[in-house]
Amino acid sequence: MNIDELRDVAEKVREEAAKCSHCLRVCTAAGCQSSGAGAVVEGLKAAVGDNPQVQVKSVGCMGLCSGGPLVEVESREGGSKVMYQKVTPGDASEIVESLGGRPVERLVCPTDIPFFASQQKIVLENSGVIDPEEIDDYIAADGYQALVTSLTEMQPDDVLREVTRSGLRGRGGGGYPTGLKWSTVAKMPAEQKFVVCNADEGDPGAFMDRGVLESDPHRVLEGMAIAAYAVGASRGYIYIRAEYPLAIERLKTAIRQAGRRRLLGLNICETRFSFDVEIRLGAGAFVCGEETALMASVEGLRGQPRPRPPYPAQEGLWGYPTLINNVETFGNVPSIIRHGGEWFAGIGTENSKGTKIFALAGRIQHTGLIEVPMGIPLREIVHTIGGGIPEGRTFKAVQTGGPSGGCIPESHLDVSVDYDNLRQVGSIMGSGGMIVMDDTSSMVDVARYFMDFCASESCGKCVPCRVGTHEMHGLLDKIARGQGTAADLALLEELCEVVQATSLCGLGQTAPNPVLSTLRYFRHEYEQLLRPSDDEKPASGGQVVTEAKS
Amino acid sequence: MTIKVTKPAPPSDDKRWKLVDVTMRRNGYYGHALIETLHSVQDAFGYLDDVAMQYVAQSLGLPLSRVYGVATFYHLFTLKPMGKHTCVVCTGTACYIKGAGQLLDAIYDRFGVRVGETTPDKQLSVMGARCLGACGLAPAAVLDGAWLANQRPEQLVKRIEEVINDEH
Numbered sequence: 001m002n003i004d005e006l007r008d009v010a011e012k013v014r015e016e017a018a019k020c021s022h023c024l025r026v027c028t029a030a031g032c033q034s035s036g037a038g039a040v041v042e043g044l045k046a047a048v049g050d051n052p053q054v055q056v057k058s059v060g061c062m063g064l065c066s067g068g069p070l071v072e073v074e075s076r077e078g079g080s081k082v083m084y085q086k087v088t089p090g091d092a093s094e095i096v097e098s099l100g101g102r103p104v105e106r107l108v109c110p111t112d113i114p115f116f117a118s119q120q121k122i123v124l125e126n127s128g129v130i131d132p133e134e135i136d137d138y139i140a141a142d143g144y145q146a147l148v149t150s151l152t153e154m155q156p157d158d159v160l161r162e163v164t165r166s167g168l169r170g171r172g173g174g175g176y177p178t179g180l181k182w183s184t185v186a187k188m189p190a191e192q193k194f195v196v197c198n199a200d201e202g203d204p205g206a207f208m209d210r211g212v213l214e215s216d217p218h219r220v221l222e223g224m225a226i227a228a229y230a231v232g233a234s235r236g237y238i239y240i241r242a243e244y245p246l247a248i249e250r251l252k253t254a255i256r257q258a259g260r261r262r263l264l265g266l267n268i269c270e271t272r273f274s275f276d277v278e279i280r281l282g283a284g285a286f287v288c289g290e291e292t293a294l295m296a297s298v299e300g301l302r303g304q305p306r307p308r309p310p311y312p313a314q315e316g317l318w319g320y321p322t323l324i325n326n327v328e329t330f331g332n333v334p335s336i337i338r339h340g341g342e343w344f345a346g347i348g349t350e351n352s353k354g355t356k357i358f359a360l361a362g363r364i365q366h367t368g369l370i371e372v373p374m375g376i377p378l379r380e381i382v383h384t385i386g387g388g389i390p391e392g393r394t395f396k397a398v399q400t401g402g403p404s405g406g407c408i409p410e411s412h413l414d415v416s417v418d419y420d421n422l423r424q425v426g427s428i429m430g431s432g433g434m435i436v437m438d439d440t441s442s443m444v445d446v447a448r449y450f451m452d453f454c455a456s457e458s459c460g461k462c463v464p465c466r467v468g469t470h471e472m473h474g475l476l477d478k479i480a481r482g483q484g485t486a487a488d489l490a491l492l493e494e495l496c497e498v499v500q501a502t503s504l505c506g507l508g509q510t511a512p513n514p515v516l517s518t519l520r521y522f523r524h525e526y527e528q529l530l531r532p533s534d535d536e537k538p539a540s541g542g543q544v545v546t547e548a549k550s
Numbered sequence: 551m552t553i554k555v556t557k558p559a560p561p562s563d564d565k566r567w568k569l570v571d572v573t574m575r576r577n578g579y580y581g582h583a584l585i586e587t588l589h590s591v592q593d594a595f596g597y598l599d600d601v602a603m604q605y606v607a608q609s610l611g612l613p614l615s616r617v618y619g620v621a622t623f624y625h626l627f628t629l630k631p632m633g634k635h636t637c638v639v640c641t642g643t644a645c646y647i648k649g650a651g652q653l654l655d656a657i658y659d660r661f662g663v664r665v666g667e668t669t670p671d672k673q674l675s676v677m678g679a680r681c682l683g684a685c686g687l688a689p690a691a692v693l694d695g696a697w698l699a700n701q702r703p704e705q706l707v708k709r710i711e712e713v714i715n716d717e718h
Contacts (some may be wrong), residue, residue: 031686034697065686204642229551242589242626243682283585283624286680300584301616302623361644361685368686399643435643435685449646453680459623 001262002096003148006139013140018076020055022099024048025072026087027128029061029214030246031207031368032068036088036165040069043089048097056097062128063116067109071095071479072128072323085109114384115366120347122355123331124371127215132250135257138218144263147222148230148336151269154337158187159230163333165341167273167353171428172198172273172326173290173401175352175419181323184313185231188321193233195224196317196324197276198282198294199224199240199247203284203402204453208357209327211369213240215245216331217254222275223330226337228275231323239294242284251279254343286403286457290505291324293459304459305505326431328357348374362399362435365390371415382436393438401430403457403512406441406517426517428510443522444529448476450514458507465508468499474496474514479526485533489526493519558608561601566594570602573707574609581612584620588627597628625680633668633675635713637693637706641665642681644688649703653689656703659709673714 017023021447026041036359039304041058043129048054067085074081084095084107091107099106111117118150121127130137138144152160185193197220201209213220224236240248255277258264266274280298280407287293288303294315297303316322332354336344348354352374358381361367365387367382372381382398397407406427408415419429437446455469475492478484496512503509519526557579558581573590577583587610591602598621607617621627637657641650654665656677663669665678684690687699691706693713698706 001612028698031684034687034690035683035699065684068686201683202680205644206644206681207683207685210683243679281586282591282626283589284626284680285624298582300580300582300586300620302619359685361688367688402643433643433685435647437647441647446647449643457680473558476613533622 001144002152003145003149006144006148007409009136010140010142012240013136017055017140019052021053023055023057023074023076024095024231025057025059025062025074025128027060027062027068027070028058030244031065031210032070035068035189037069039089040071040092041093044071044096047092049080054096057127057131058133060127060132061124061211061369063119063124063368064109064366066366067368070109070128073099073103075100083109083111083300087130090328105173110125111388113366114380115368115370115387118376118380118385119371120343120355120373121371122335122347123212123219123328123357125217127218127369129352130216132215132217133253135261135263135450136220138216138279142338143334144222146334147225147229147263148269150226151271151273156186156230156232159226159337161506162337162341163230166336166344167341167348168329168330168332168336168344169352169419170326171219171328171332171356171430171431173404175429178325178329181313181325182227182231183214184311185233185321185323190321192235192320193231194320194322194324194355195228195231195233195236195315196237196294196298196312197224197236197327197330198289198291198324199327200239200282200289200294201241201244201246201327201431202289203404203431203433205359205361205399206402207359207433208369208432210247210355211243211359212327212331213244214250217247217251218258219334220251220330221254221258222329223333224277227276227323227325227330227331229233229273229460232324234276236275237280237298237317238277239280239282239288239298242281248279248281255279271313284461286453287459287505287507290507293505294324295322302459322488328432349368349416349418351420356417356429356432358432358434360386360434363389363393363438363441364436374418375416377414377416378408381417381434382413384407386436389436389438393440396437396439396441397434398441399427399437399446399514400433401428402433403453403511404428404506404513405430406513407437407446407521408517409521411521426513426520428513435538442480443518443525444476444480445519447515448473448480451476451511454507454511458511462502462504462508464499465504465511467509468495468503469511471495472499472512476515479529480509480547482529482531484530486530489530558605561605567605567670569594570606571609572660576608580614581610584610584617585624588617588621592627597631599631601630620662630668631672633672635673635694635710636675636677637681637691637710638677638679639665639706640682640684640688640690640692642683642685642688644685645681645690648688652703653691653701653706655674656707660707661710674710 087356168178293303293305668675
C-alpha cells in the first residue's frame with residue numbers, strides 16, 4: 001500500500017457514507033454492551049429495514065458510560081448530531097421514525113455539557129465515530145497515513161526526532177520521556193529487537209486502555225509499527241489482560257485486517273521493513289504491569305520482576321533490546337507523526353505535553369472516559385466535567401494512580417494535573433484511573449482496601465513486599481476495627497518507610513502510597529479509631545507486660 | 551544430530567484435547583506458549599487438573615514444576631472444578647466504593663459461599679475480580695458470562711436464583 005492507494009480506500013468509504021442521509025452510531029464498547037447495546041443495534045437494524053438511506057454502525061466508546069447504551073444520530077445534511085442515552089431496543093422504531101424530524105426528546109443526552117465540551121481528543125479522536133472492526137473506516141479517518149509517510153518519506157532518525165520533539169511521556173504512569181526510550185533502543189546494536197505494548201491494565205478503577213483498544217485498535221497497531229520502524233524491530237507483542245475479551249477479539253480482527261491490507265507483515269509498503277504482531281494473554285497478575293515481570297510473562301514464566309539495570313531497552317525479551325510502551329503512548333504516535341512534534345508540544349504544560357485519558361468513576365455524577373489537556377485543574381475534572389457529587393453529598397477525596405497512588409483532598413483540588421504536580425501532593429499520575437469519594441467513605445478503609453490488594457498481588461520474590469504488605473494490612477485491619485493503638489500506628493508508619501525503600505520493584509515501592517497519603521491528609525480519621533494503649537489504662541493491679549519484653 | 555521427541559498422546563479421547571493441541575501446534579510447541587496453552591485447557595475443561603498439567607508439561611518439554619508454578623502463580627487459573635454457574639463480582643475500587651462488599655455478603659447469606667468457593671451441590675461458584683474495567687457501571691457482576699450493571703444486593707441474589715432454578 002502506498003499513500004495514493006490509502007487515499008483511494010478513504011475516498012471510497014467517504015463516497016459510500018455520503019450516499020446515506022443519516023448515520024446511527026451505537027456504542028458497543030464493553031460498558032454499553034453490558035447495559036444492552038447489542039440488542040439496541042439489532043433493534044435499530046430491524047427498524048431501519050432495507051432503507052439504504054440510513055446506516056446503522058457499531059462504534060467504540062463515546063465516553064459517558066453512566067448514560068449507556070448511547071446512540072448518536074448524525075444527519076449528513078447540515079451535519080447535525082443528536083445523542084441519545086439509556087436507549088432500549090423498544091426505542092428503536094421511534095428513533096428511526098424521528099429521522100429528518102424532531103429528535104426523541106425523552107432520550108436526548110445534551111452534548112453541550114462540560115463533560116463533552118471541555119474535552120480535547122487526540123487518542124480518542126476516533127472513539128465513538130468509527131467502526132473498530134473495519135480497517136477501511138480507520139483509513140477513512142486518516143489512519144495508517146502516519147505509518148506510510150514514515151516508511152516512505154522519513155528515515156528512522158526523523159521519526160525519533162519528531163517523537164522527541166513532541167515531549168511525549170510514557171502514559172503507563174512512570175512518565176519516562178518516550179523519545180529518550182526509543183532512542184536508547186534504536187542505538188542498541190542487535191540483529192533482533194522487540195516492541196511490546198503493555199495492555200495489562202491492572203489498576204482497579206482504570207479502563208482507559210480497554211476503551212482505546214475496543215474503540216480504535218488500529219491506532220495502537222499503527223503506533224507500534226511506527227515505533228518498530230524507528231527503533232529497528234521486526235516483532236511485536238501486545239500483552240493484554242485476559243479479563244478484556246472484547247478488546248482481545250477486536251485486536252485480533254484488527255491484526256488480521258492490517259495483515260491482509262499489507263500494513264503489517266512482510267515488506268510493508270514495498271519497503272524492506274517487516275513487522276509482525278502477536279497477542280499474549282495475561283492471566284490475572286497485577287505485577288505483570290511492571291515491565292520486567294511483563295517480559296517474564298510473555299516468555300511463559302511466572303510474572304516476577306528482576307532488578308534493573310539492565311533495562312529492557314538493553315536486555316529485554318529473550319535477552320534482546322525491547323521497547324515497552326503503554327497502549328495510550330502508542331495511541332499518541334500516529335497523531336504526532338501526522339501533525340508533527342511541534343503541534344503536540346503546543347498542548348499541555350511545560351513538562352507534560354499533550355492530553356491524558358482519565359477513567360472517572362466512584363461517587364460522581366458522570367462516570368466514563370474523558371480525554372483532557374495536561375494542566376487542567378483537578379477541580380475542573382471533578383466538579384465541572386464530572387458534574388460533582390450526586391445525592392447531595394460532599395466531596396472528600398479523589399484517588400489517582402490506583403494502588404500505587406494516593407488520595408487528594410479538597411484543599412489540593414486546584415492543583416493542575418501533570419506528572420510533577422501530582423507527585424508533589426503525594427499522589428501520582430498513574431495510568432489514569434480517578435475514583436471520587438464522598439463523605440461516606442472511610443479513608444482508613446480505603447487504605448486497607450489497597451493494602452489488601454497489594455498483599456495479594458505481591459509476587460513473593462522479595463521479603464519487604466511479601467511480608468511488609470501483609471503486616472501493614474494486618475495493622476490497618478486492626479486500626480479499622482478499632483483495636484489499634486498509637487504504637488500500631490507508629491509501627492505502620494515505620495513499615496511504610498521500610499517497604500518503600502527496600503522493595504525490588506514498583507509494586508512494593510509504591511504499595512505504602514495510599515497509606516502515606518491518607519495519613520498526610522486524613523490523619524484524624526486514623527486517630528479517631530485508636531483505642532488507648534494498655535499502659536495508658538488505669539492500672540488494675542496487673543504487671544505492665546511490655547517492659548518485661550525489652 | 552537432532553533429537554526426535556515424540557509428542558505424548560492425549561490423556562483420553564476427549565475431543566477437547568484437540569483444542570489444546572491446536573494451541574500448542576500454532577505456537578510451535580515452544581515452552582513460552584505455556585500460559586496460552588493453560589488458557590486453552592481452562593477454556594475447554596473449566597479448570598486445570600494434574601493430568602492436564604502433566605500432559606502440557608510433556609508436550610512442551612517443560613518440567614512439571616514449571617507448569618505447576620505458573621498455574622498457581624496467576625489468579626485466573628484454577629485447579630479446582632467450578633460449579634455449574636459462576637458469578638464474578640467485581641471488587642475493583644469503584645465497585646468497592648459503591649458496595650461490592652454488600653453484594654458478596656448477600657450472596658454469602660443466601661448461598662453460604664464466599665469468594666473462591668463453590669456450593670456443595672456444585673451449582674454456584676463465586677469469584678471476585680480485581681477490576682473488570684466497567685467502573686462506569688459500578689457495582690458490577692458477571693453471571694455466566696452475562697454482564698449485570700449497577701447491582702443491588704437483593705437484585706443480584708434474585709438473578710442468581712433465577713439462573714439456578716431455570717435448569718430444573
